Amino acid sequence: MRRGIWIAIAVAAGFSVAAGAQSKDSFTPMALDAGFGRMDLNPPPIAPEKIIEEFAAKESEFQQALDHYTYRRTARIQTLDDDNKVDGEYYEVDDVVFDPNGARTEKVVFAPENTLTRLMMMPSDLHDIQSGYSFSLTKEEITQYDVKYVGRQKVDEIDCYVFEVSPKVIEKKKRYLDGRIWVDATDLQIVVTNGRMVPDDTRKGDMDLHPPFMTWRQQVDGHFWFPVYTKGEGILHFAAGRGYMDQDVHIRQIIKYSDYRRFGSTTTILYNGQEIPAAGSQPKPDAKPQQ
Numbered sequence: 001m002r003r004g005i006w007i008a009i010a011v012a013a014g015f016s017v018a019a020g021a022q023s024k025d026s027f028t029p030m031a032l033d034a035g036f037g038r039m040d041l042n043p044p045p046i047a048p049e050k051i052i053e054e055f056a057a058k059e060s061e062f063q064q065a066l067d068h069y070t071y072r073r074t075a076r077i078q079t080l081d082d083d084n085k086v087d088g089e090y091y092e093v094d095d096v097v098f099d100p101n102g103a104r105t106e107k108v109v110f111a112p113e114n115t116l117t118r119l120m121m122m123p124s125d126l127h128d129i130q131s132g133y134s135f136s137l138t139k140e141e142i143t144q145y146d147v148k149y150v151g152r153q154k155v156d157e158i159d160c161y162v163f164e165v166s167p168k169v170i171e172k173k174k175r176y177l178d179g180r181i182w183v184d185a186t187d188l189q190i191v192v193t194n195g196r197m198v199p200d201d202t203r204k205g206d207m208d209l210h211p212p213f214m215t216w217r218q219q220v221d222g223h224f225w226f227p228v229y230t231k232g233e234g235i236l237h238f239a240a241g242r243g244y245m246d247q248d249v250h251i252r253q254i255i256k257y258s259d260y261r262r263f264g265s266t267t268t269i270l271y272n273g274q275e276i277p278a279a280g281s282q283p284k285p286d287a288k289p290q291q
Helices: 006-011 048-066 123-132
Strands: 027-029 069-080 086-098 104-110 145-155 158-167 176-184 190-198 213-219 225-238 247-262
Touching (some): 069 123
Antiparallel strands (some): 158 176, 213 225
16 A cells, blocks of 8 residues: 555645745745644654654665665756746656666656746756755754654644754755654654755855745655655745846746666665565565564
């Protein structure tokens, strides 16, 4: 059975944002999220610190598993005019695969001409598409973040713990999430990510801005929640500088992840200390869980 968050994907028209006040002068978020239940502010059944420790360990297992999957990623970045009509678009379909030597690589499947005129695709945009929007918070990375328990909330039929996350220190040439994550209370894996990738560059004439986004995951293999859909939307405020005039740019981003397939190799993937059998294989009757 595949567990998914269908109401959120089908209904959500925009996004709330939990980003810090320092960036709110450079963008306007769209409408609030939909498909979410009432927030339960009562203390969780176990200590938040224990939940954080356990979900970070599960996220490490998820990231290890994802590193051994191939998949297709479709990215569509659009600008919209005052009538909400598309006036420019960046579109690219990539297959994330492995080369003959087993090294991870990306193969461009389809990339028509980029028609964006009011925006330029920057290295930070490509980084966010490739890895930022599919954010994971592993035990190796969680020390870089302040993580605060918010409450419990249902997203569709999934009971979740909600946490605010923000970077402790922002290092040059690195990207961070500033926002919220929803963690499945049963599987202790992130199922929804909402916020912004930071930092922005707010220097006049060199502004590099990014809208708030939301990413949903789906349980695609019975064990791990993999990203399946990202939507970001907002109005970016570009200040005048270096010959440019003030302008507001309405931007919409849609990223889809599909066709997940485990790469054929001898690598063993563990979940809760137990080996995950390959699709179609039969477990050994006397097999014991590995630690």
